[in-house]
Amino acid sequence: MMGDRARISPPQAGEGKSGYARRVALAWRCALLALALLAAHPAVAVQPDEILKDPALESRARALSRELRCMVCQNQSIDDSDAPLARDLRILVRERLTAGDSDPQVVDFLVARYGEFVLLKPRFEWHTAILWLTPAAALLAGAIAMVVALRRRRFAGITPLTADEERRLAEMIDRPV
């Protein structure tokens, strides 16, 4: 069980490479992943041999895994993914936890290595401000618009329908006048 831990891939798409090289590496990985998926037997996400003996540590590892993205996959967390990279990352997370890292330390370690792309929940920063503030801003703007519209309409003199119009409308929708 522990034997597997030894073969952790070094961070390939990482330090020192230019953006272009990184993209090429990523594209290549995608191709490899496609090949891996075409092979006869895809492994299914978390494997029995990865699971830690300490249940508390394991449940922390699972919770962390759900927050981390498998970078070569489409919108999958490393917890769900079958890709070899996801497996490497799962093992890496467990290694850091076993070594005594706190949850934020593990996340920081991965972000330092792989960039913010690895986080499924982006941190609140300048370039993610619009993303994070949209729900509150939309709710607030909607509420204000609602109140304004309601007040304006109450004060605006609305010309009521003529008796004839009212009757025709009532007939149209079977409503008693």
Place this chain on the structure above:
Amino acid sequence: MIAEVGHYALVLALALALIQSVVPLYGARRRDASLMAVAEPAALAQFGFVALSFAMLVACYVTSDFSVRNVFENSHSAMPLIYKFTSTWGNHEGSMLLWVLILSLFGALVAAFGNNIPRSLKSTVLSVQAWIAATFYLFILMTSNPFLRFGDAPLEGRDLNPVLQDLGLAIHPPLLYLGYVGFSISFSFAIAALIEGRIDAAWARWVRPWMLVAWMCLTLGIAMGSYWAYYELGWGGWWFWDPVENASLMPWLVGTALLHSAVVMEKRDALKIWTILLSILTFSLSLIGTFLVRSGVLTSVHAFASDPLRGIFILAILVLFIGGGLTLFAVRAPMLRQGGLFAPISREGALVFNNLFLTTACATVFVGTLYPLALEALTSAKISVGPPFFNATFGPLFASLLVAVPFGPLLAWKRGDLAAVAQRLSGAFVIALIGFAATFVLEGRPLLAPLGIGLALFVIAGAITDIVERIGLLRTPLSTVARRARGLPRSAWGTAFAHLGLGLTLLGIVGETQWGAERIVSLKPGEKIAIRNYDLTFDRTGNRTGPNYTEQAATFTVRRHGDIIGIMEPSKRSFASRGTATTESALMARGASQLYLSLGDMNPDGSVAIRLYFKPLVLLIWLGCVVMFIGGAFSLSDRRLRVGAPKPARIRTAMAPAE
């Protein structure tokens, strides 16, 4: 010959759509009845030709005509007949043909059954419908023609993606498209109302059945897709906040808001401009969903049928209809008259609250889905937005909305009494509190589970309270209750069922996410694994041969407290034609809960990696959606929406002036 007939029929449909998009509209402006009357036969014939075209493609698939390129790429002669049939739309070209088939079907239905709609409005609606149809026929004929042939026909096809060789493909896409495309009718009605420059409560009544049908199909379509992903992908997830899923959720959210605001418009003649805007937005989001899935702009689980080159064309359609629709709205909406005043605390107020939260939830999903794309395009920074983000933002928004759900139907129109409603909901409060306390005592922290259970029970009890109050149960004699129950409008039952379904779905979500159990182990034959009250014994593995695959199945005997209750046989299928494999999980329902078993690697020493889950109440997630659908069906059967109920006012007053 068959493919050529299909191709030609589609060209004829395009020609008819072009005529239909101009002549009735011009006739409506000129008040020329004969020009307006072109709309119905054109819409019906258009549907006839698209149906013929679709039938021809189906025929190519069913007869495995591999000289047709689309069939060669997506079918195989050894596939079972049902999958030959469904693979017609298991690819880009075929699914677009299904899309226009449903679009023309809705046009034809309006033409055939919209007898109570005023002449000029109906002609204009059908013209707008034909604009949409014409652009999509062009899209198919120019970029995605399914009828292209090879010079010399290959002997065998490349087979359908094995993940799609499932009954889910027969149900999920047609239902989803009925929903997506169904909202084109409310779009066309909104555009027609803006062109005509008038809109009243009757408009809402004419368009409401179409909204309801679209909403019902979308609800069921999303639920079916979720269940399909749940059993097919092998790790028991049922919602991934994948962009493609979000693309179907967004029209649902705004469509639900539309359904509610249209009620206000119909009953109280208020929120007219807002309802028009929602109609435009709902279909716009359907188009955006089509764009996201079909253009390949997001490569995701569903990206099997995408081609970026087509993206430009769909983007142009998008700009044309969304841009055009919103521009027309900006120009004409101020001319529409507002009616029906109401106090903030009232049924109208509650429905506005509903609209506020649903549209905000939709905005959240929209930004979350597109933000990474926009950010990368503008700054080349790459970020991911996944389930943890949506759970943290969408979750609280939707929970707040659910708290308000039981209040809405109990509030009076115009001016309501919140305290009185709260008092009538006291029974529901008590049930929710008991649920909360019981869950808290039994399960303890985290607090999310007791809160979720409390909220779900509140919504369910609130829906029941609504009906109990209306029929006077517990207050009046049973005979009166029965009479009142019969006399209660179907739409009231519809509301109650839809809200009840919402509560059931929430109950399922809380149960599955908070109390699920999981075992991931390697087992050798003869070994046992326990989960909750169940024991599974791994008996053996065996090989089987299907029509176009071979599979390795593992047999497990399931015992509960020592008694055998059944067998579970998960398997792994290998499809030689594509060299791919699928995991076929085994499911065993226990009440509303399920045991879920799927296979991982089979090792040389005979052991098998398995994933075993116990998923409490999980079936309620989809059952709740079915109940919502039933609610929609009740509402649809309401007397006031039935075909032929109200005649156009002009004709009536002309015939019976003394009334």
